[in-house]
Amino acid sequence: MTGLSRDVAAFQAQSAFSGTGFTTSESEYVVSHPVRRKIIRILIFLGSAGITSAIATLVLTFIGKSAEEAKQNFILLLGGLLALYLFVRSKWIDRMMRKIIRKLLNKFFPSLKIYDYNQLLGISKGYSIAQIKVRKNSWLSNKTLRELQLDKEGVLVLGIYRKVGEKEVYLGAPSGDTKILPGDLIVLYGPEEIILNLSKRVKGIKGKIEHEEAVEKAKIRAMQEEMELKGE
Numbered sequence: 660m661t662g663l664s665r666d667v668a669a670f671q672a673q674s675a676f677s678g679t680g681f682t683t684s685e686s687e688y689v690v691s692h693p694v695r696r697k698i699i700r701i702l703i704f705l706g707s708a709g710i711t712s713a714i715a716t717l718v719l720t721f722i723g724k725s726a727e728e729a730k731q732n733f734i735l736l737l738g739g740l741l742a743l744y745l746f747v748r749s750k751w752i753d754r755m756m757r758k759i760i761r762k763l764l765n766k767f768f769p770s771l772k773i774y775d776y777n778q779l780l781g782i783s784k785g786y787s788i789a790q791i792k793v794r795k796n797s798w799l800s801n802k803t804l805r806e807l808q809l810d811k812e813g814v815l816v817l818g819i820y821r822k823v824g825e826k827e828v829y830l831g832a833p834s835g836d837t838k839i840l841p842g843d844l845i846v847l848y849g850p851e852e853i854i855l856n857l858s859k860r861v862k863g864i865k866g867k868i869e870h871e872e873a874v875e876k877a878k879i880r881a882m883q884e885e886m887e888l889k890g891e
Contacts (some may be wrong), residue, residue, distance in 0.1 A: 661695050661698070671686060795841045814848070
């Protein structure tokens with residue numbers, strides 16, 4: 660519900676609930692988000708209370724009991740653990756619980772529906788989001804987005820920050836007629852290698868050649884991605 664993959668969410672939830680506090684880079688990623696941190700805090704609290712209750716119940720199960728009663732309680736305990744194990748491992752139960760929990764969270768905690776933009780935007784797949792400060796000698800400077808044809812390189816301009824007097828104005832999803840000016844801070848999404856090249860690309864023949872090379876790379880990358888989609 661907060662955008663994490665199922666495997667990562669399950670591991671971190673079990674770690675918090677059991678009180679093991681297993682530390683990985685993923686755990687740092689989890690606690691850096693306020694909603695996820697709140698969930699982890701609740702799981703730690705419930706886990707601590709659950710362990711205390713379990714220990715107390717276990718002790719009371721055998722204290723002051725005869726050998727026969729202790730044996731019966733031990734068998735019941737094993738039976739209960741087995742039933743709990745089967746309950747947890749049941750895929751049908753898992754599907755039903757997920758549906759119920761999702762409905763409850765959507766109804767009572769709509770703010771929990773937060774997306775993991777790293778995952779959605781394919782940051783781990785070679786794509787990146789970056790900000791570029793446009794210099795006077797930049798290949799991007801004083802050209803419209805239609806003239807730049809960054810989309811042919813596989814790069815999208817998500818927004819532009821521009822100083823207007825004493826204020827900084829943000830233009831989201833700019834059109835093709837929008838001109839990039841020196842001093843603009845542009846927000847780009849695309850292959851990390853291409854964006855890095857764009858930040859260094861200067862005016863002139865060299866910049867034009869780099870643009871043409873990037874367009875050719877984008878065509879090859881598009882073909883590769885299409886083949887992957889087809890399972891070839």
